[in-house]
Amino acid sequence: MNGSSAHKRQVYMDHAATTPTHPDVLAAMLPYFTQEFGNPSSLYSIGREVRRAVEGARMQVAAALGAAPGEIFFCAGGTEADNWALKGAVSAQRGRGSHIITTAIEHHAVLHTCEYLEKQGFRVTYLPVDRYGLVDPDAVADAICDDTILISVMMANNVVGTIEPVEAIGEIAHRHGILFHTDAVQAIGHVPIDVEKMHIDLLSLSAHKFYGPKGIGALFVRDGVAIERFIHGGAQEKGQRAGTEYTPGIIGLGAAIERACRDIEGHAARLRRLRDRLIDGVLRTVPHSTLNGHPALRLPGNASMSFAGIDGEALLLMLDAEGIYGSTGSACSSASGEPSYVLTAMGVPPRRAGASLRLTLGELNTDEDVDYVLDVLPGIVERLRAMSPRPA
Amino acid sequence: MNGSSAHKRQVYMDHAATTPTHPDVLAAMLPYFTQEFGNPSSLYSIGREVRRAVEGARMQVAAALGAAPGEIFFCAGGTEADNWALKGAVSAQRGRGSHIITTAIEHHAVLHTCEYLEKQGFRVTYLPVDRYGLVDPDAVADAICDDTILISVMMANNVVGTIEPVEAIGEIAHRHGILFHTDAVQAIGHVPIDVEKMHIDLLSLSAHKFYGPKGIGALFVRDGVAIERFIHGGAQEKGQRAGTEYTPGIIGLGAAIERACRDIEGHAARLRRLRDRLIDGVLRTVPHSTLNGHPALRLPGNASMSFAGIDGEALLLMLDAEGIYGSTGSACSSASGEPSYVLTAMGVPPRRAGASLRLTLGELNTDEDVDYVLDVLPGIVERLRAMSPRPA
């Protein structure tokens, strides 16, 4: 998709929304659509071959997290994993209490699930964040009550890219004997993960964020942690998650996570260099532009910035007309036009926030892409400000 | 997979468990993995292209059911659709009552969900079936109480292939103002469906049963019928089913359902002829063999039979060694070794039932496949009976 088309360069900088399936990953998946299509739960030999491949993928996912294969459960994506983790954990823990701690900047998959749980009678504390989007581990400790049964804090934020102090929070959770869930959907392939060291009991991930296919994800459930099943039916996934397995997707998830975690540091260094060129260039050439999120503790591909005096959607569409694809916040709320609740939680007043633009770099991007954005973006901001009664 | 390999013919007769993705369907999907990979919820133009394709697939699914596109919600498969339909409907209807009517022969996706709902305080009536596996509409009417809020009866059974009188049951449900759900996972492409005529409020389907990909399905929700959402998060599927869409799968589901419903009668006639040759041949050549299910009201590809005096798994594995792939009951219970609860519900005593074998024919099968099974099966049954202390 990148490179120059007939008339215009196309620059995809929305890797945090989704990524293309890598050709090697797709190649690994293809035989399982048409040839090795057997049902892995079947008795006969063809199903057994597929089962072997599925278990291979489970080992790949486990290896990426420092987990055991028996702790990995495949499901349909990050959102299902978040729903299952939260609903499943609090149902299983109901006898012990009804208080949940999370943060104000979680993805909607966690936030809306928490709101649903509030209606079911659970109490939820939404911890604030500082102006960089960081959760304070001390605030987590302070929020713990006698009846706290679950703490859920994301590993890295999807809007501003801030990387949370998950290890410190996990340590606090475990010291108090409270289950700890982390939404690692944005972190895989960017942040080295070790569920032991980080004291993680439950972890959500989604393949399409790291060049795997859409529609497949996994939930890590620490051995010995009981959560209620979420989808009832057949005996798939040891009876914990029913439904005929999306076998090509599982194979793709395995291949993609191995690829993504093979050289996290090298990959991150490459992205960070491109991203810093982009951020520095924009901040230098566009007046009244600011970086959102933490300057250092951020995902290597995330460039989230605000431009006072203009609107985010207008900026996005103007960029789109020039072949630059970014987003204003998280893709799922793009239709609503509301200012991102993440920025609001970081204390940015809606008016002052101005246009927030999230450009997330990834494997598709090159130095030429950065050059092109640096070429085009300042003029567009200027054009929009020229139309504005409050040009910043 | 079929045709003769180096040493031995391979005959796949487990189409009710799963089918290969048809090459045309896969071809329709492929661009959406690597090229048109944009997030359909994104604002920019690439996401908009994908959204158009997704809406095209929604129209294809709607057309196959006689529904409106706005009534189709994509999800991860038949099991999720069943879970969502049941849990979502009774949650939304909770104020009106707490009684559910279903049958003893539903798929585990419905039965285990009902057992879960019983633990949540709902009352469930599991209707019996006759010796052919048929549900009696009068029994449905008789089971209705003042507080009945949902009736769920499958369109066709997965083990014995019996086609249920769904239209009559839907009519009764609607006369009483009760929601009617049907699990049509096995019926699509074999039974013409019209949700209007059949008075269906909720219908589950799964693409991998009709030459579409695994990991994608849909729930039809009649316009005006309120069900609680099952997966909370982003605004996908009009906010009813969150999670980044498995776009290649959705495109594949659309292509597959259009293909499957293009010529249901021609397709069914072809299968029926093959299947009747198979059934007639087996019943004639193997003593003490019986057909399970209804002789006429059955899925065109289903040949479910029992062989007194032997065990189903042993039969299956012997057939497997000869390259014939079938199943004993539903694939998901294959590890348990229990006699099928469906046969038990039909009044077949476990001992007398003997080995139940389900051969389900489909597009992969030819007359030569039927010949091969007729060639091999009688000898295997004989061999196993020779080992048995009760040779029938």
Added chain:
Amino acid sequence: MYNETVMDHFTNPRNVGVIEDADVVAETSSPGCGDITKIYLKIRDNRIADVKFQTLGCAAAIASSSMATELVKGKTLEEAWKLTRKDVADALGGLPEPKLHCSVLAEDAIRRAINQYRIDRGLAPW
């Protein structure tokens, strides 16, 4: 999401800018989304001789301002007063449901400007 007319009025907005010697200037903002529209009117013989706008807002807000100013230009104040957001949305060939509220800004700013003009001249506001 947006049709071609909307995209055209967004990318090439008509009447954008400032009238230095305007007869009246008015501004509205939407408390919800923070959009702001400012309208400049030049009025001759009870007619809108010239109109300009500035908008801080999404594509729908900018396109609505552009279309609304086109629709009132040359009209009498009475005619201009009758312009509704529906007229604007219709002239644009429709707006997506969640963006309908954005078209209210232009209507609102034009009416404010007309009333301000009347008040400045000692007339009762409409």
Added chain:
Amino acid sequence: MYNETVMDHFTNPRNVGVIEDADVVAETSSPGCGDITKIYLKIRDNRIADVKFQTLGCAAAIASSSMATELVKGKTLEEAWKLTRKDVADALGGLPEPKLHCSVLAEDAIRRAINQYRIDRGLAPW
């Protein structure tokens, strides 16, 4: 699901059949899954001179019968009595967890046969 040893004993079971002039015959069935195993023993000088089985059951049940009869052939009755389902499963190189109960049938039928043999001879059952 099954290892090669199990599959071998399933597809080529040893000692399958009937001993017409058996000294003792015993049968066990599993109420759960309906499997049945019948054991025929020929005993000479307190040793199992010949053994045959018939089994109606799954691959695990058939393979267990095959292996169990192999293990007791030529053994004294005391030795044969000590055979456990674990010995059988181990000799088969393991059985899948949900199939472990199938190996109990052979053990059980052999013990029944031995006790019946003792009772027939006026001895107390073990």
